[in-house]
Amino acid sequence: KINPQRLWDSLMETAQIGGTPKGGIKRLTLTDEDRRVRDWFKAECEALGCTVTVDEVGNMFAVRPGRRADLAPIAMGSHLDTQPTGGKFDGVLGVLGALEAMRTMHDMGYETNAPVEIVNWANEEGSRFAPAMLASGVYAGVFTPEYAYSREDRQGLKYGDELERIGYRGPEKAGAHKFGAMFELHIEQGPILENEGRMIGVVQGVQGMRWYEVTVAGQDAHTGATPMYLRRNALLGAARVIDRIDAIAHEHAPNAVGTVGLIENRPNSRNVIPGEVFFCVDLRHPDDAVLDVMEGKLRRALDEILTPLKLTFEEKRIWHSPAVRFAPDLIDCVRIGTERAGFESRDMVSGAGHDAAYVARVAPTTMIFVPCAGGISHNEAESTTFEECAAGAQVLLEAVLEYDRR
């Protein structure tokens, strides 16, 4: 049995690192806050006798030896970075839940057959450096380390330079640190478990997701002296595209989602008709074929909306993560672990992207979900209860031990 209070205390203690007045966390990837929580994590793992290594893109691995050195380690992991107005649980619960499971084994002197380890994946959120799941993507061979290093934040700072700056560019080749399986505990970030009153989501896979960057170009001009017919208003064009993206998602209800989360308007002055707008589009669906259709509609919409407004545009798909199915034998371990711990569960597909989606390409992988209030995530008010956090960590431990016994 894990220690729920110790888990909660660790969650609340680390929530101070980048803690916001509204009770959330702002701990963007490779900032000083990220460095501080990494330092904390490293020290706690070393206190349990783990060996902590860091790979070339900043992923951290804390290994506890097992009885048999010939067996590949069993990993548990998630991420410690957050959104700019992130909550206290997204990602963090997966790492600290794993730490609690590890502490429990340590306290009990429990010896596993295989080594067991905790992974803190770098830049899962993709908010500061797009795309999301960048460093687990490098680990899985989806991206090169050079691609990761070259990613820039909106200020033009590079991933590689910032990684170096906080001292977490490790010597290990990404992907060289192998394990035999990975379990990722995470909050659901959606409303289903709460609505149905169930504690555990047995995650079957992750839906497909695609990100696009669009720059719309018009002409800066005076808001007062420029007649309507002469305008080339880039923000008007972007506004109509934003509306259309919402409509495209509704056309593929109930499973499609489509969103513009980031927009930059230039020159952004009260009395200047906007001459340039940059924005990012996020489209998702569990079926990649439907995503193809949505993408086609998006591209047609850009042309049909912007061209008549005398606007030009550049559009680029900067990321796609195809739909993923998790490993049946690991899913089975989660199901058995849930039963053993005595919780109600349901099968589900993740709407959010997770490091597990990339890791699944190179190792058997699955996930465990717990509820979050109102399904609200990427929000400072994100809330998962003491009991729910404890349940998640308990099921994680049971699933890992079940896998280790097999």
Added chain:
Amino acid sequence: KINPQRLWDSLMETAQIGGTPKGGIKRLTLTDEDRRVRDWFKAECEALGCTVTVDEVGNMFAVRPGRRADLAPIAMGSHLDTQPTGGKFDGVLGVLGALEAMRTMHDMGYETNAPVEIVNWANEEGSRFAPAMLASGVYAGVFTPEYAYSREDRQGLKYGDELERIGYRGPEKAGAHKFGAMFELHIEQGPILENEGRMIGVVQGVQGMRWYEVTVAGQDAHTGATPMYLRRNALLGAARVIDRIDAIAHEHAPNAVGTVGLIENRPNSRNVIPGEVFFCVDLRHPDDAVLDVMEGKLRRALDEILTPLKLTFEEKRIWHSPAVRFAPDLIDCVRIGTERAGFESRDMVSGAGHDAAYVARVAPTTMIFVPCAGGISHNEAESTTFEECAAGAQVLLEAVLEYDRR
């Protein structure tokens, strides 16, 4: 006859102060660039024997004595601040054209009856500190100095503190420095003069203008895990309002204009449904009664669009400047000056706001327009030719001398 080359050289010299790579000027109000151009202006005026004073909100007055001390001065003026991606002529031509007229009188030893002066009005653009024409507004008694001091830029810096910081908070009470008339030379910022091949616009007045600030509140949430039906997407609401504002302006064609120039999206992360959007609305029409109708439509649109999206909003009209008619006898001086200088002209109403619009409340005032290429302004590519600048300064000088003779 003014010296066109000297005028052009001064325009190009000061265009370096805040000069942008694209050939425009970024010289926001009360920045170090604003301070530098003010220092330059002061030195040049003093070199002509003028007395330069500064009032409590940062307006600068450079007075050249006339033959008769009992006559109220005749003012020429405009502004030296610019938009973030401003051009080289908006405002600047009015001040440097006045300086050229003053230099011409000085070189010729021409003695006017009344004193003649140049005014550099502070914060005309309203881009850094809303509203526009702030310090001429205080001069005219529309705003209090305290109101001006309290205005904040988007970083929260206050007008009063920044004025103090650059050393241009003068001892003179705003409005105490009286004059008998003001002529403002400016670029048209619209396409009419160029389209009709005329050199001079004889400005009859300024259209009415209103600014609104709107904050739309929804809920930050995960773009991937939040089903469409659960969303409260503030950016979607703002996008629909932006589209509707464009439609409202078209409904009152051909004279109405309506624009959203500034928008701030929060938290502005690629995978977060926007929970809050702030934007500014600019509505204008030559007839205040039509503006009332447009304002009513805007307010209805906010409610009708945002409420069904489960969004709340706050809306505030932060500024209105009613339609203005200029002084007939000054308009007459401009007409005579134009004929004397031998240029084709047409009467027109200004679509842009100008310091003249507020000054007209406390002194007879009018304006002179010259063309700008394509009607493009508030744009680094803003372009008025050597000949057009010279023509404007010549007509300004002729109009002032005509008024002085009367």
